[in-house]
Amino acid sequence: xxxxxxxxxxVRRRIEALGSSLSLPTVRKALGVLEGEHxxxxxxxxxxxxxxxxxxxxxEARLIDWKxxxxxxxxxxxxxxxxxxxxxxxxxxVGREMxxxxxxxxxxxxxxAANGLRMFAALSLRRSDEVSLVFGDAKSITxxxxxxxxxQFERTLDAALDRDWSHGRNIDxxxxxxxxxxxxxxxxxxxxxxxxxxxxxxxxMAALAATHPVVLISxxxxxxxxxxxxxxxxxxxxxxxxxxxxLRSARAAEDVDLHRRYVAAALxxxxxxxxxxxxxxxxxxxxxxxxxxxxxxxxxxxxRNQLRVSPTLGAAxxxxx
Numbered sequence: 002x003x004x005x006x007x008x009x010x011x012v013r014r015r016i017e018a019l020g021s022s023l024s025l026p027t028v029r030k031a032l033g034v035l036e037g038e039h040x041x042x043x044x045x046x047x048x049x050x051x052x053x054x055x056x057x058x059x060x061e062a063r064l065i066d067w068k069x070x071x072x073x074x075x076x077x078x079x080x081x082x083x084x085x086x087x088x089x090x091x092x093x094x095v096g097r098e099m100x101x102x103x104x105x106x107x108x109x110x111x112x113x114a115a116n117g118l119r120m121f122a123a124l125s126l127r128r129s130d131e132v133s134l135v136f137g138d139a140k141s142i143t144x145x146x147x148x149x150x151x152x153q154f155e156r157t158l159d160a161a162l163d164r165d166w167s168h169g170r171n172i173d174x175x176x177x178x179x180x181x182x183x184x185x186x187x188x189x190x191x192x193x194x195x196x197x198x199x200x201x202x203x204x205x206m207a208a209l210a211a212t213h214p215v216v217l218i219s220x221x222x223x224x225x226x227x228x229x230x231x232x233x234x235x236x237x238x239x240x241x242x243x244x245x246x247x248l249r250s251a252r253a254a255e256d257v258d259l260h261r262r263y264v265a266a267a268l269x270x271x272x273x274x275x276x277x278x279x280x281x282x283x284x285x286x287x288x289x290x291x292x293x294x295x296x297x298x299x300x301x302x303x304x305r306n307q308l309r310v311s312p313t314l315g316a317a318x319x320x321x322x
Contacts, residue, residue: 006296012087012116012245012286013116013155014225015115015289016119016120016289017124019123019124020124020126020127020151023124023296024128025127025128026057028124028127028128028150029128031296032130033123033180035188035216035295036087036188036214050316052079053079054077054078055075055076055077056075056076057078060194064078066078066079066250067239070104078087079237085292087125087128087129087130087131087133087184087187088130088133088184089122089125089130089132089188090132090133090135090188090190091121091122091132091133091135091190091269092135092136092137092179092189092190092191093111093114093115093118093134093135093192093193094114094137094138094170094191094192094193094197095135095136095138095161095162095164095166095170096136096138096139096153096166096169096171097166097168097169098110098169098170098194098197099111099166099170099193099194100166101222102223102281103220103222103223103283103284104221104222104223104284105283105284105287106283106284106285108284108285110193110222111162111166112175112285113220113284113285113288114192114193114194114220115158115192116285116288116289117190117218117280117282117288117292118134118158118192118218118296119294120129120288120292121155121160121190122151122154124267125188126150126154129152132147133146133176134147134157135178136161137171137174137175138168138169138170138171138198139171139174140168142174142175145161149264170193172197172198173192173202173205175191175193176193176206176209179191179209179213179215180209184303185213186214186215187211188213188215188216189209189215190215190218191215191216191217191218192218192220193217193218193219194218194219194221195220195222195261196222198264198268200264203264203271206268206271207271207272207275208269210271210276211275212278214276215272215275215277215278216277216278216279217272217277217278217280217282217291218229218280218288219280220281220282220283220288221261221282221283222283224250224257224258225249226248226249226253226254226257227251227259228250228254229250234307239287265281266290278295280292282297
């Protein structure tokens with residue numbers, strides 16, 4: 002079932018407001034932590050120094066110029082130029098399976114996944130990153146290099162998702178495409194549903210996260226065997242037939258949920274130990290909230306890392322006030 006346009010517009014307005022309300026330093030910091038040591042042409046790298054300025058909350062401790070700080074009597078930061086352009090790759094599973102209903106509300110998996118990609122695009126484009134869209138199903142893998150602002154991104158994404166959804170997924174081909182991205186500092190965002198990955202894909206994702214910064218957008222789907230799903234009128238995605246009542250039971254639903262939780266936990270473990278992230282949600286509203294928490298956690302992690310690098314940083318900041 003397709004949700005109302007009014008609901009869709011509401012979520013999109015929240016995404017656009019998020020991208021415009023965050024300060025540019027906050028955007029850079031949030032995405033920079035997700036990417037690790039991410040190369041760009043903007044300030045904040047480790048090549049030629051550009052200028053020295055007063056330390057601000059959110060700056061990395063490794064950028065503090067201790068000689069200048071001692072001379073000025075307050076923490077000072079050296080800004081540098083980096084050598085390469087920031088790149089963000091947004092990979093979207095557009096197999097027929099993505100038309101499945103979500104665990105919450107009346108959205109399909111591809112609608113929630115698309116809003117997840119919009120959130121990353123809103124911040125990446127504000128940071129003037131080079132954004133590429135890649136769509137993959139069993140028929141083809143298509144790349145759409147993107148140039149323009151967020152409004153143009155939305156039009157490009159909407160046009161690409163206006164399809165008949167007649168081909169199955171090929172998550173292996175999509176992962177293979179991601180592995181072939183040569184820029185090891187480029188952020189790779191993969192959007193799919195929670196059923197796309199089996200046990201054999203966990204190590205493939207771990208291998209990708211070992212070479213690139215990765216964010217997995219995983220959409221939670223409705224459990225077709227949940228007796229409560231009868232009221233929602235669940236249908237089989239391949240045949241279009243309603244799920245028979247004799248197959249819906251609490252025991253079967255629990256078995257399905259258990260398997261999904263196992264795969265989700267394994268993916269979380271393998272990606273987090275390699276510094277990558279998972280954003281998981283069952284609706285666009287939940288996706289938005291999860292994305293905000295991700296940005297908040299990334300900023301908190303950055304602050305904690307700074308304090309570990311420089312235990313006296315807090316005291317120095319107090320002296321400089």
